[in-house]
Amino acid sequence: METGPRTYEIRTYGCQMNVHDSERLSGLLEDAGYVRAGDSEPDVVVFNTCAVRENADNRLYGNLGHLRPVKDGHPGMQIAVGGCLAQKDRDTIVKRAPWVDVVFGTHNIGSLPALLERSRVQSEAQVEIEESLVTFPSTLPTRRESPYAAWVSISVGCNNTCTFCIVPSLRGKEKDRRPGEILAEVEALVGEGVLEVTLLGQNVNAYGSGFGAPAAVAGDVRDEVGALTSGGGSAFAGLLRAAGRVEGLERVRFTSPHPKDFTDDVIAAMAETPNVMPSLHMPLQSGSDAVLRAMRRSYRQERFLKIIDKVRAVIPDAAITTDIIVGFPGETDADFEETLHVVREARFASAFTFQYSKRPGTPAATMDGQLPKEVVQERYERLVALQEEVSWAENKKQLGRTLEVLVAEGEGRKDGETRRLSGRAPDNRLVHFRAPGERVRPGDMVTVEVTYAAPHHLVADGDVRSVRRTRAGDAWEARQGGGDAPKGVVLGMPSIGRPAPAAAPSGPGCATRP
Numbered sequence: 001m002e003t004g005p006r007t008y009e010i011r012t013y014g015c016q017m018n019v020h021d022s023e024r025l026s027g028l029l030e031d032a033g034y035v036r037a038g039d040s041e042p043d044v045v046v047f048n049t050c051a052v053r054e055n056a057d058n059r060l061y062g063n064l065g066h067l068r069p070v071k072d073g074h075p076g077m078q079i080a081v082g083g084c085l086a087q088k089d090r091d092t093i094v095k096r097a098p099w100v101d102v103v104f105g106t107h108n109i110g111s112l113p114a115l116l117e118r119s120r121v122q123s124e125a126q127v128e129i130e131e132s133l134v135t136f137p138s139t140l141p142t143r144r145e146s147p148y149a150a151w152v153s154i155s156v157g158c159n160n161t162c163t164f165c166i167v168p169s170l171r172g173k174e175k176d177r178r179p180g181e182i183l184a185e186v187e188a189l190v191g192e193g194v195l196e197v198t199l200l201g202q203n204v205n206a207y208g209s210g211f212g213a214p215a216a217v218a219g220d221v222r223d224e225v226g227a228l229t230s231g232g233g234s235a236f237a238g239l240l241r242a243a244g245r246v247e248g249l250e251r252v253r254f255t256s257p258h259p260k261d262f263t264d265d266v267i268a269a270m271a272e273t274p275n276v277m278p279s280l281h282m283p284l285q286s287g288s289d290a291v292l293r294a295m296r297r298s299y300r301q302e303r304f305l306k307i308i309d310k311v312r313a314v315i316p317d318a319a320i321t322t323d324i325i326v327g328f329p330g331e332t333d334a335d336f337e338e339t340l341h342v343v344r345e346a347r348f349a350s351a352f353t354f355q356y357s358k359r360p361g362t363p364a365a366t367m368d369g370q371l372p373k374e375v376v377q378e379r380y381e382r383l384v385a386l387q388e389e390v391s392w393a394e395n396k397k398q399l400g401r402t403l404e405v406l407v408a409e410g411e412g413r414k415d416g417e418t419r420r421l422s423g424r425a426p427d428n429r430l431v432h433f434r435a436p437g438e439r440v441r442p443g444d445m446v447t448v449e450v451t452y453a454a455p456h457h458l459v460a461d462g463d464v465r466s467v468r469r470t471r472a473g474d475a476w477e478a479r480q481g482g483g484d485a486p487k488g489v490v491l492g493m494p495s496i497g498r499p500a501p502a503a504a505p506s507g508p509g510c511a512t513r514p
Contacts, residue, residue, distance in 0.1 A: 005033055005034060005035045006033070006034050006035075006043040006044060007034065007035055007036065007037035007038075007040070007042045007043050007044070008026075008029045008034045008035070008036060008037060008042050008043065008044040008045070008046065009036070009037045009042040009044070009045050009046070010022045010025055010026060010045075010046045010048060011045065011046070011047050011048065011063070012048045013047075013048065013049055013050040013056065013059070013060075013083070014048075014049070014050025014052060014083070014084065015050065015052070016151060016198070016200055016255060017153075017156075017171075017200060017202070018048050018049075018050060018083055018084075019145075019151070020151040020153060020200060021048060021082075021083070021106075021109055022046075022048045023142045023143055023144055023145055023151070024109060024110075024141070024142045025046055025048065025082070025109060025112060026142075026143035027141035027142040027143040028109070028110060028112055028113055028141055029044070029046075029112070029113060030141070030143055031113075031141045032113035034113075041070060041074055041077070042077075043074075043076060043077055043078065044077070044078045044079075044080065044116060045067060045077070045078075045079050045080070046079075046080045046081075046082065046112070047060060047063065047064075047079075047080070047081045047082070047083070048082050048083040049081060049082065049083035049084060049085035049086055050083060050084055050085065051083075051084035051085040051087070051088045051166055051170060051359070052084065052165070052166065052167060052359070056085055057085060057089065060081070060085055061096055061097060064079065064081075064097040064099070064100065065097070067079060068097075068099050071099055076120075078101040078102065078116055078119060078120065079099065079100050079101055079102075080100070080101060080102035080103070080104065080112060080115070080116060081093050081100055081102070081103050081104075082103070082104045082105065082106075082109060082112065083105075083106060084106055084166075084167070084170045084171070086103050086104060086105055086106075086129070087105035087106045087107070087129060087170045088166070088169075088170055088361065090103065090105075090127065090129050091103075091127055093127075094125045094127060098125070100125060101116070101119040101120075101125055101126070102115045102116055102119055102125065102126050102127075103125070103126070103127040103128070103129070104127075104128050104129070105128070105129040105130055105170075106170055106171055106172075107129075107130040107131070107132055107133045107172065108128060108129070108130040111128055115128055132172055133156065133157075133172060133175060144189075144194075146194075146409070147192075147193055147194070147442070147443055147472055147475035147476045147478075147479055148193065148194060148195050148196065148406065148442060148443035148470075148472035148473070148475065148476060149194065149195070149196040149197070149198070149251075149406075150189050150194045150196070150197050150198070151197075151198050151200045152182060152185055152186055152189070152197045152198065152199055152200060153177065153200045153201065154176065154177055154182050154199050154200065154201050154204060154207050154239065155174055155175060155176045155177060155201035155202070155203075155204070155206075155207055155210055156171060156172070156174070156175050156201070156202070157171045157172040157173050157174040157175050157202060157210070158171060158173075158174055158202035158203055159173055159174045159203070159206065159209065159210075160203060160258065160296075161296050162285075162295055162296050162297060163294065163295055163296045163362060163363040163364040163367070164285075164295060164325065164328065164356070164359065164362055164364045165359075165362065166359050166361050166362050167202060168202075169361065171202060173210075174201075174202070174203065174206060174209060174210040175210045176207055176208060176209070176210030176211050176235075178220075178221045178224055178225075179221075179224040179225060179227070179228055179235075179238075179239060179242070180220075180224050182199075182239065183242055183243070183246065186243060186246050186249060187246055190246055190247070190248040190249050191248075192475060193443070193470075193471040193472045193474060193475030193476075194249075194472060194475075195248075195249070195250045195251060195406065195443065195470060195471070195472045196249075196250065196251035196252070196253065196406065197243070197249065197251075197252055197253070198252075198253040198254060198255060199239070199240075199243070199252070199253070199254040199255075200254075200255065201256075202256070203256070203257065203258045203261065204236060204254045204255065204256065204257055205234070205236045205254075205257040205258065205261045205262050205263070205266055206236070206258065206261045207234075207235050207236040207239060208225060208228075208229070208234060208235030208236065211225060227242075228241075228242060232265075233263075233265035233268075233269070234263055234265055234266065236266060237263070237265040237266045237268070237269040238269075240252065240254070240266070240269040240270065240273055240276055241269050241272075241273055243273075243275070243276075244269075244273035244274065244275050244276060248471070249275055250275055251275055251277050251406065251426070252273070252275050252276045252277065253276075253277050253279060253428070255281045256281050256283060256323075257280075257281070257282060257283075258283070259282060259283070259284075259297075259299040259303065259304050259307055260297070260298045260299045262282070262307055264310065267307075267310055267311055267314060267315075268314070270311075270314075270315060271314040271315050277426050277427065277428065278315050278317050278318040278319065278426055278427045279318065279319045279320075279321070279426070279427045279428040280311060280318055280319075280320050280321070281320075281321045281322070281323075282304075282307065282308070282320055282321070282322055283322055283323040284304060284322045284323065284324055284339075284342060284346070284351075285297055285323060285324060285325050286324070286325060286328060286331070286335070286338075286339055287301050287304075287335075287338040287339035287340070287341055287342035287343070288301070288331065288334075288335035288336070288338040288339060289301055289338075290330075290332075290335055291328050291330070291331050291335050294328065294329070294330055294364075294367070295325075295328060295364070296363075301338060301341075301342060304342065304346075305342065305345055305346065308320060308345075308346045317427060318427065319349035319394075319427035319428060319429055320346065320347075320348055320349060321348055321349055321350045321351060321352070321428075322346070322348050322351045322352070323351070323352045323353075323354070324339060324343075324351055324352070324353050324354070324383065325354050325355075325356050326339070326353065326354065326355050326356060326376055326379045326380045326383055327355055327356040327371045327375065327376030327379060327380070328356045328364065329356070329364055329367040329368065329369040329370050329371065330367065330368065330369035331356075331369075331371065331379075336379050336383075339383065340382070340383065340386055343383070343386055343387055343390060344386070344390070347390055347393075347394055348387065348390060348391070348394075349391060349394050349395075349427070349429065350387070350391050350456065351387045351391075353380065353383055353384055353387065355376045355377065355380050356371075356376065358370070388455045391455040391456065392453065392454065392455040395429070395453035395454065395455065395457075395458060396453045398429070398450045398453055398458055399450055399451070399452075399453055400449065400450060401449070401450050402447060402448070402449050402465065403425045403426070403431060403447070403448060403449075403450060403458075403460075404425075404426065404445050404446070404447050404468075405423035405424065405425055405431045405433060405445065405446050405447075405448055405460075406423050406424050406443070406445055407421060407422075407423040407440050407441065407442050407443060407444045407445070407446060407473075408422050408423045408424060408442055409442040409476070411423065411424075411430060418432070419434070419435055420432040420433060420434055420435065420459075420461075421433055421435050421440065421446075423446065425458070429457070429458055430456065430457040430458070431448065431450070431457065431458045431459070431460060432457060432458070432459050432460070433446060433448045433459070433460040433461075433464060434460065434461050434462065434463070434464065435464075436463070436464035436467055438467055440464075440467050440469075440473070441469075441473035441476050441477055442472075442473065442476045443470055443471075443472030443473040443474075443475060443476045444467060444468060444469050444470050444472070444473035445467070445468040445470060446464050446465075446466070446467050446468070447464065447465040447466040447467075447468075448460035448462070448464055448465060449462050449465065
């Protein structure tokens with residue numbers, strides 16, 4: 001017999017969009033009276049799945065299989081599956097794993113509490129998949145995972161048709177959130193202590209296209225968009241500048257843009273807005289024009305490199321990262337050499353590199369010219385070796401630089417052994433630094449000098465030059481004080497309470513994933 005509130009655990013796979021959706025799922029469950037599970041077995045386990053990663057379905061069903069005996073020994077336990085794989089597989093999930101209680105899709109995450117309750121009452125699985133968005137997710141309650149940095153969705157869905165990507169069919173066409181709601185959420189987060197926001201979307205720099213033709217847009221929304229574009233630039237550039245005017249917001253980032261929509265006014269907004277950070281994630285996917293054409297990526301190598309040159313011309317210290325797919329169907333040795341050429345020319349700070357693998361439901365899965373695994377593996381290893389070399393050389397350029405680092409929570413695996421703390425520089429490089437004599441908290445700022453460079457991080461082993469205590473550090477400290485679990489922010493509206501412990505994101509937005 002239950003003696004207290006039901007507990008929950010959410011297991012998240014995939015991109016930042018899924019990480020942020022899981023914050024919303026936590027907020028929904030806590031709003032419905034659930035509490036986050038501690039060391040004991042949870043009453044509800046929610047899988048927020050990804051259909052983009054290799055073997056995503058095998059991983060899900062393997063995890064569900066491991067959980068079955070746990071559920072058999074835990075009366076009343078429920079298992080829910082949501083996210084992109086749920087949207088794709090639908091009824092297949094309960095056929096393959098009949099012990100699953102709830103299946104919900106990407107368009108109706110707000111239904112989870114009701115579906116769980118319905119499943120309990122009716123003692124049968126509930127499958128509810130919507131074909132289009134029911135409610136813009138940002139209107140849902142959200143349990144934020146960090147007191148100092150936050151995701152802010154500006155759009156959902158994607159209008160691109162990349163042949164390797166299944167995301168548009170699972171997330172739908174792009175739908176943009178009205179500017180006033182975005183900025184109200186940012187202001188509310190800053191009021192709670194957040195210093196850094198990341199504007200999030202499958203293709204952030206296409207923001208504005210999801211509203212449709214101006215004549216079809218409601219007057220108040222049209223006025224808000226018009227205010228962003230009054231200088232003649234794009235809506236996204238205007239949004240960056242507007243975020244720059246939010247008092248107390250120290251860092252603005254965004255992910256992920258698409259090269260075809262990346263315009264000069266966005267570069268200007270980045271350069272001219274002090275709190276927009278000098279970091280840019282620009283997905284390449286391939287350096288070969290022939291492969292880009294087969295991928296249905298509507299830019300070519302020359303266009304991509306020109307964007308990089310323009311960014312570096314006005315933001316010399318920008319750290320540029322990317323995504324690259326190796327072994328796309330039909331890729332020749334010459335095509336692959338073109339990718340290596342771009343890596344050498346672009347000098348990426350780091351790259352998310354992937355071996356192409358078939359994704360059922362994508363055009364690329366049925367293309368001729370599927371490459372043998374050993375060919376793809378050999379090319380992948382060459383690419384990784386080159387990028388490691390470039391990343392290390394680029395990081396060595398940071399030696400001797402003085403950086404202001406936003407202290408992070410749980411960034412470095414070896415920090416406990418070295419007594420170092422970790423954080424992120426303005427360009428988003430990971431910095432491990434010697435702990436100062438005074439106490440610093442996640443969310444505080446420290447000024448350090450870089451003394452060592454590795455391919456994937458920097459080290460500052462000298463004395464910390466200064467410590468700046470911040471509202472974000474105060475928020476982190478308040479969160480450690482205990483009390484009732486916070487219910488986060490109802491997006492766009494002020495709220496009382498502090499977010500819960502952080503869950504690390506797992507790479508760039510899913511629109512850039514192979």
